[in-house]
Amino acid sequence: MYELETPRPATAVGRWSAMSADGPMPAVPETGSGSDETYDAMVDVEATDPREELEKTEYRTDLGIEMAEDARRVSNGALSSAAYWEKYDGDAAAEFGEAYRETPNPAVDCADGTIDDETAESLGCSVGTMASIAEGLEGSESESDGENGDDTRWGMVIDLQKCIGCESCTVACKAENRTPPGVSYNVVMEREEGEFPNVTRTNVPRPCMQCENPPCVQVCPVSATYKMDNGVVNIDYDRCIGCRYCMVACPYDARYFDFGENYDGEFEEAGELSSPEYGMDRGSREDGESPIGNVRKCNFCHHRLERGEEPACVETCVGDARYMGNLEDTDSEVNELASSSRAFQLKEKEGTDPNVYYLK
Amino acid sequence: MATQTQTVTGRLRGNRLRIVWYVLLIALLAIGAYGGYLRVTEGLRSTNLTSTVPWGAWVAFYIYFVGLSAGAFLVSTLSNVFEVEGMHEIEREALFVAVVSMIVALTFVMVDLGRMDRLWHPFAWRQPLSVLSWEVHAYALYVVVLSGELYFSMRGDLVATSETDDGLRGRIAGLLTLGRTDTSQEALETDRTWLKRLGIVGIPLAIVFVHGGTGNLFAVAAARSYWFSALFPVIFITSAVVSGMALIALLYVLRARLGGRTLDPALLERMAALFVGFVALDASLKVLEAFVGLYSLHPGDVETWLTIATGEMWWSFWLVMVGLGWVAPLVLLHRRDWRRRPTFVAAAGASVVLGVVGTRFNIVVPAQIEPALYGLPTGEYVPSTPEWLLSLGIVALGALLLTIGTELLPLVPRGETHD
Structure with missing residues (x-):
């Protein structure tokens, strides 16, 4: 379940994770003598082939793989979040277009953001907190329900x-x-x-x-x-x-x-x-x-x-x-x-x- | 021979007085530092402020010193813009007092903020409709204008000092010339022109924005009917001029007494006459304001005036604001020959400098005592010990800056010194 590992534009997360949800359902693992290898093996069983999954989307597979790999390096500290976004800002903007630009980038969080404001300024996407993204998602949900439209007072x-x-x-x-x-x-x-x-x-x-x-x-x-x-x-x-x-x-x-x-x-x-x-x-x-x-x-x-x-x-x-x-x-x-x-x-x-x- | 001896003893006495003065200032700064320590470690808990009375002594001192600055600045323009005869003598002193007062005022603002670490936020985020936002920018611009004026006013003498003095004074003067060492008549004329230009920019800035604007901070708060009047910013300006003139007059006499400068009775009388005129104007406007408020029978106005005149702090109104601020100077300076007597002018100046502190407290605090809605708690506020201590320290800081400046800078025009 690599979508929890690293911050990335919410739109992309949404589409990719929706895809992987179609994959095999997780089974309850039997943990007799739980060593690290058994757990690793269990994860391997669950894992889907990222290339295969990405092929199903309309977006570039190589970019997805590359971003995911670098995202892992961000989470284990080998790469800074700021460097990550500088590297992929252009590609992501080209690939996801409007959606990328409009979706707040959760890497910038008011309390303890992983990238500084200056880098955030230079990004093509808009930046926001996790809370603002959550609110945005809720807003769009309720809008579709027909209640709490944008004219709530x-x-x-x-x-x-x-x-x-x-x-x-x-x-x-x-x-x-x-x-x-x-x-x-x-x-x-x-x-x-x-x-x-x-x-x-x-x-x-x-x-x-x-x-x-x-x-x-x-x-x-x-x-x-x-x-x-x-x-x-x-x-x-x-x-x-x-x-x-x-x-x-x-x-x-x-x-x-x-x-x-x-x-x-x-x-x-x-x-x-x-x-x-x-x-x-x-x-x-x-x-x-x-x-x-x-x-x-x-x-x-x-x-x-x-x-x-x-x-x-x-x-x-x-x-x-x-x-x-x-x-x-x-x-x-x-x-x-x-x-x-x-x-x-x-x-x-x-x-x-x-x-x-x-x-x- | 005799004169020589007199100068030597005078100098010795002067030195002793100077040491006592510095020791006093350092003691006050140490006391203030303790207040500052309490302020930093305990936050605003160290004050007696509450959510009912969120503005207290530090805000009162802040507007007091902004007023002092605006007043002193306007005195300086009498010389460099309006070219009133004989005022040149006190021009730089007035400008320097204006700069130091602003430093003191802004220090009070800083310690009063709930988050001192965010002092820079008003320059990073703005709110185009906020009077306070305008004020912050006006203050910054005003300090720049004042410093520029002081520079152009002093530059000729700075060059001369750097050439004749090998000590600290000379070196500082050399640095402050900013490399412009031309003392030809032409260059000095340019200085004078720029001084006048800055003064002309400074007048509306000081009147409309720096001080009228500070009055506006209060006047626009429609929730407090005692403040909510268009006369309020005007009274702010008149009492600013009064306090600024009082301090300049006081300093002029003090400097003459301590530094052996001869007093010009004509200048003294001119200052005293202007001063007493502004005291009368200030008092009349305040009476007018009180009359309209009381006549309206609006609870907000009536209750606030009752709090001021008969409340717990009645003495700060009757004795400090009315007594020291209005009655004393009017009595001391109502006769022409009294206006020529340095002791009388200095006493009136000192009295008003203290009296206007009462005026400022009576602006800030009473309007917050009555709750905005019936049933909410009534406010209660007397400054806490840490508030007094830190205030004392900040004022001492101002006095120290003023003293050091007086010692090191050519604040009295050279050639006009009589030593």
Whole structure:
């Protein structure tokens, strides 16, 4: 199964691996006295003849063999990834054309890329992270399903009549996003009005509003925070310089600075895992590493949305007060609720046009 | 004979004073270094900043020193652009103060960043609509313009110094001439022309971008209604001019007292009159701003003004900003003969230099105390000890640069020294 060995353009991987899947199915091997030779032999039984397999495709066999061989040398360290891509960039572009140029090259990964930015710049293909490729694949899948087309605009509706102020959303959010002390993407604001016996109490949960006209995006000097096509306001932790201008500009105080504090000793494995926010796995929480020193905020649990799940606060809500969906889709529940006469947005006069609606 | 003895004792006293001054600066730098160590090892945890009040002392000092720089620069243009008589004497000093203030301001920006290691990001990635992005570029350009002006202003004297002085001063002067050693009338005339050109570029840069722009940083934050006013950047500029003039006047008197330079009472009076005029303008604009805000009865404005005037830090408004910043200079300099007295001008200068610090703190902090939404926590902020220590160190760094520059560079035009 050589397709797992080395990075290469996703299109090519897709086509080649699809071919080898037609080959013999792996059998359950009998491992009596497992020595290295027995395992090697088992692999040999499974192996298909690469030349034969490649002949079945419309692409050049010799190029495929050559690339695969060099790819092995990359994985055992004899050849650098950068040299590999410099060598094959031209051929691959000629062979795969448009598809090559448009598919992100996973060799360039933000966290620990195997080739440097300069080489990446010189390549004919576009470059991206593993996450961006995964997203691209998911996007194309869902598009073919007819849901979540490119005109998705994620929105949330919160029914204040149903909210009981239990703060499970706040807790679920903390657990899901593993936010440190002092950072809480979701809070519930409580307001008591009137005098006894005519007293009302309203609980207003406050996630990030994912504004259509976000003031935070407008002020960021390095474009580290920006609006995605699906309406979610993103933060690029690897670009953010921590100037906190966005926090000052936010009319909802929805942004938090990660001072690097931890729940050390308060529960087991505190800080050993971080949430895969924006689809990026950052491993354990380490001093001086992003997102410490960055600004953070609710992103509608973007990583959950990407895998077809509702944000943690929506899923956990005891009173079923929160709704999540595509505001562009006129058949969706959120679209219907957001258009009701009960619907309002926080601080409408600010002109930010939040994608979070409340029902009076 | 008698004069000779006086000079010698004067020099001895001067030397002792100099040693004390350097020891003081080094002590302050050491204290600052400890603050810096805490800042680096603990990150912004070493501050009293919170997510409710994300901007604090370092931002206040940053805008203070940007203001000082813009103010000092505008004083220098009185000489080289507007050709106000007698101002030539203080032109270079003003330019040098402007450069050093910018260095101090940008150091405060750096230590305030959550990720100091990404200081270069604003030059690699931009956001065409971000005022802060414009500012970063304006600051860089402004420092280049200031350095260029200082060069053209000093070059003739640098050449002379490098020729007459064999020591460190001469060698540094030689390097700083950048190889242009022509001191013919024609070459000096070219210097003067370029100085004026740079000054003309510098004026809109300093007013509109460097300082008006810094005011804009706050004014465009519509979420904070206390800042959200078009008068805000204008007040930034007036208080910048006030603080810059105050410092230049103070330095002028100090240098004269310590370095045996004779004071020109006419120049002193001219500076003091301009200075007091700007103090009055600054105070009036601020009163106007407060009036509109309070009259609106908008909660954001009213609550912030109440925080400023009656909150925990009431003294920083009444005593520092109003007392030291406005009342003291107006009282000290309201009479014509008082404006000719160096002690009075220096006292008023010192008072305003301190008072405007209060102005800057009262811009940055109070607007963040009231939460943006009802039910969110109310902010609370007083700078932490590491914040004070590091601030002290950074200011001392500025003072050290200023002192070294004064010692080594011909900041006082040669031939006009009276020694």
